[in-house]
Amino acid sequence: MAKGYKAPKQPKQAGMMGQLQKLQEQLEQAQAQLAEETVSGSAGGGAVKVTVTGDQRCKGIEIDPELLKDADVEMLQDLLLAAFNNAIDASRNLASERLGPLTGGLPF
Numbered sequence: 001m002a003k004g005y006k007a008p009k010q011p012k013q014a015g016m017m018g019q020l021q022k023l024q025e026q027l028e029q030a031q032a033q034l035a036e037e038t039v040s041g042s043a044g045g046g047a048v049k050v051t052v053t054g055d056q057r058c059k060g061i062e063i064d065p066e067l068l069k070d071a072d073v074e075m076l077q078d079l080l081l082a083a084f085n086n087a088i089d090a091s092r093n094l095a096s097e098r099l100g101p102l103t104g105g106l107p108f
Contacts, residue, residue, distance in 0.1 A: 023102065026102050027099065027102050030098050030099055030102060031055065034055050034095055034098055035053055035054060035055045036054070037054040038052065038053055038054070039051070039087060039090035039091050039094055040087055040090070041082075041086025041087030041089065043080075044064075044067065044082075046064070047063070047064040047066070047067045047079060048061070048064070048067070048079040048080055048083040049061070049083060050080070050083040050084045050086070050087040053091065054098065056088060056095075058087075061083075063076070
């Protein structure tokens with residue numbers, strides 16, 4: 001070894017690895033909780049509602065039967081798209097709230 005070289009102390013390395021492992025466990029737990037939480041987005045004054053989980057899985061779509069009486073397919077498609085995008089945005093915001101403190105702003 002070179003003169004003056006000081007090997008790193010093992011306790012610091014072990015402590016750092018323990019902290020990383022704990023952080024990984026916290027992230028996994030937060031992600032599991034996100035998979036259980038749901039958020040919704042709506043369009044057309046609530047005529048179309050989409051529910052997604054915090055990990056961005058679509059769980060349900062509700063359409064007011066009154067909306068179907070007009071049978072305007074293009075309007076229904078637009079409302080579904082808007083409601084779904086609103087729900088996905090809400091899901092991303094929820095994930096950011098839950099995971100942000102753990103990731104220190106890193107993308108996930």
